[in-house]
Structure formats: C-alpha cells, structure tokens
Amino acid sequence: MARCLRIDWEGSARFEGDGWHERSGHSYAVLDGAPEVLVAVEEGDGASLGRTPMLAGDLARISFPELVNLIAQGRISGVLRVYSPSATRCVVFQAGEVRGASSQRVGERLSEILMRLGLLKREAAEALEFDAETPRAMGRSAVEQGLLSERGLWTAAQELVTTVFQEILQETRGSFALCDEVDRSTLWVPGLSAEGLLLEGVRRLDELRSLRSGDAGAHSPRKVLAAFNAAFRDIFATVEQSGDGEALQRTAATIFADDPAHAAFRALRFNSGGELMESEVMEILDQLDVSERGADAQLSDALSTAMLFLLFVAGEYLAPDVHQELHSRVKARVDRG
Numbered sequence: 001m002a003r004c005l006r007i008d009w010e011g012s013a014r015f016e017g018d019g020w021h022e023r024s025g026h027s028y029a030v031l032d033g034a035p036e037v038l039v040a041v042e043e044g045d046g047a048s049l050g051r052t053p054m055l056a057g058d059l060a061r062i063s064f065p066e067l068v069n070l071i072a073q074g075r076i077s078g079v080l081r082v083y084s085p086s087a088t089r090c091v092v093f094q095a096g097e098v099r100g101a102s103s104q105r106v107g108e109r110l111s112e113i114l115m116r117l118g119l120l121k122r123e124a125a126e127a128l129e130f131d132a133e134t135p136r137a138m139g140r141s142a143v144e145q146g147l148l149s150e151r152g153l154w155t156a157a158q159e160l161v162t163t164v165f166q167e168i169l170q171e172t173r174g175s176f177a178l179c180d181e182v183d184r185s186t187l188w189v190p191g192l193s194a195e196g197l198l199l200e201g202v203r204r205l206d207e208l209r210s211l212r213s214g215d216a217g218a219h220s221p222r223k224v225l226a227a228f229n230a231a232f233r234d235i236f237a238t239v240e241q242s243g244d245g246e247a248l249q250r251t252a253a254t255i256f257a258d259d260p261a262h263a264a265f266r267a268l269r270f271n272s273g274g275e276l277m278e279s280e281v282m283e284i285l286d287q288l289d290v291s292e293r294g295a296d297a298q299l300s301d302a303l304s305t306a307m308l309f310l311l312f313v314a315g316e317y318l319a320p321d322v323h324q325e326l327h328s329r330v331k332a333r334v335d336r337g
Contacts, residue, residue: 084174097191236274262302
C-alpha cells in the first residue's frame with residue numbers, strides 16, 4: 001500500500017500505508033506553499049514556519065553542483081538549506097549570486113574560521129557576547145571592539161563561504177530546500193560567482209590547481225583598468241554622498257598593501273577621485289612574471305579583489321537598497337569593460 005498522509009476537514013491527520021515507522025518520534029515544520037504540494041523539514045535543523053519553498057529534493061538524485069547551476073542560471077534569490085547527516089548548512093543567493101553562507105557545524109562557523117586563519121585569538125572569540133551561529137553579529141562586534149580589522153573580516157567571510165561550499169560538495173546523502181526568504185543573520189558579502197565557488201571547492205578537494213582560471217584574458221590591461229576605475233569612482237562617489245567618504249578613503253589607503261595574495265600591486269594607491277593611475281599600474285605590469293598567466297588576468301584578479309572589498313566596506317555606510325543598486329551598477333560596469 002502506498003504511503004499516504006490524510007488530513008480531514010477538522011484538521012486531524014493520519015498516516016496510511018507502510019514505511020512511516022522510520023519517522024516515528026520526529027517532529028516536522030511544514031513550509032508555506034500551495035495546498036497541492038506539502039513540504040516539511042525536521043524541526044531543529046533550521047526550519048521555521050513562514051518560508052515558501054521554491055525547490056526541494058534529495059541530494060542523491062540532484063547533485064549540489066547541478067542545483068547551484070540551476071539557481072545561478074535562473075538568477076534566483078533565496079536561501080538554500082542543505083540537510084545532511086553531518087550538519088545543516090545554508091547558502092544565501094541573490095539574483096543567482098552567492099551573498100553568504102553559514103553552517104551549524106562548529107568547525108565551519110565564522111569564529112572558527114577567524115581562529116584558523118590567525119585573525120582572532122580563541123579567548124577573544126569566546127569573549128564576544130553573541131551567538132556563534134549569527135556570523136554578522138559576531139563579526140561586526142569583533143570589528144567594533146578593535147579585535148578584528150575590516151580586511152580580516154572580509155577575508156574570513158570569503159573563506160567561510162568557500163568552506164561551506166567545499167563541505168556540501170562532499171555530501172552524497174541528504175535533502176535540500178530552497179526557500180523564498182531573506183537571511184539577515186548571515187554575514188553578507190558582495191555577490192560571489194556560484195560557478196567560481198564550485199570550482200574552488202573542487203580544486204580544494206581534488207588539489208587540481210589547473211581548475212583556477214582568469215576571466216579577463218580577452219582584454220588589454222588598459223581596458224581592464226578603465227573598467228575597474230569606473231567602478232571605483234562609483235563606489236567612492238556613492239559613499240561620499242552618504243557622508244562617510246573619509247572613512248572609506250582611510251580603509252582604501254592600505255587596500256593593496258594588506259592583500260598578500262597580490263603582493264605585486266601593494267604600492268598602488270587611489271587618488272582623491274577614487275581612481276588608480278594608469279602610469280603606476282603599467283609600470284607594475286611591466287615587471288610582472290607573465291610566464292603562467294597574462295598581465296591582464298593578474299591585474300583583473302587584484303582589482304576584482306579590491307572592488308569586492310570596497311563594496312563589502314561600503315555596505316556598512318549605505319542603506320540596503322542603495323548598496324544593492326551600487327553593487328549591481330559596478331559589476332555591470334566591469335562586465336561590460
């Protein structure tokens with residue numbers, strides 16, 4: 001006999017058929033949705049009422065990369081929760097881009113990431129009076145108390161997202177639910193490429209360095225710089241209008257010096273208009289070793305990192321709608337360039 005859940009007109013429910021015994025003793029939260037479809041997840045795994053599911057299923061039948069590609073190509077916004085035997089993990093999407101991630105597993109929380117990267121001492125992390133499962137509150141508190149720099153928080157936020165992707169990629173059993181909601185507890189980052197995070201996760205798992213690739217090889221360094229300078233001007237001008245231009249300028253003063261991944265560009269500085277001088281950039285590029293990657297790709301990597309960090313900092317000074325519009329504008333400028 002097929003399994004069946006029947007709900008009568010008085011609201012009483014009963015199960016019919018075989019195979020329900022494995023769910024005995026469990027409690028489930030029912031997600032909001034059309035009456036023709038019933039979606040529920042076990043309580044205690046981050047479930048709550050009021051969520052509208054857009055997609056739900058079994059990881060054994062739809063793999064995580066397939067799911068992420070569907071969300072990215074469809075430019076879908078929402079929170080994807082992956083329920084696996086090891087932990088419940090969340091990935092926040094906005095218009096198909098990844099804006100944040102979190103995990104219930106202790107070793108994958110922001111506090112642990114900060115300590116693993118050497119950015120925060122354990123006693124300092126334990127002293128923060130915030131729930132370890134709310135990355136935004138915890139991270140912002142650390143910055144406000146002078147325990148962590150904005151650069152350190154940005155580095156940890158990226159590592160947190162990458163770590164969550166890597167861990168989900170290893171899961172072959174479990175379920176998922178993509179719901180139409182906004183998660184305000186997650187530490188939001190400027191939109192990251194879902195495809196890029198998948199590649200980075202695979203690279204880490206398989207140690208295949210060849211999967212890393214640049215995305216600006218078809219453009220000359222001058223065109224790359226011009227596109228990013230347009231984006232930088234927009235960021236600085238928008239924050240200036242909010243009255244916090246000086247604060248952003250102070251942060252930007254050491255943005256390249258504090259980026260060890262792109263040490264060749266550490267001498268670069270923004271001028272008062274929020275631009276990088278072409279003559280200084282070209283001089284640095286002339287000295288680069290381009291035996292493995294072209295100068296345009298290396299420049300694009302460094303400027304992309306700087307742009308995303310500036311957007312990350314700008315988010316603290318701008319209203320959410322203004323920040324989102326700025327984010328969309330500058331990414332469009334760079335893509336067109």
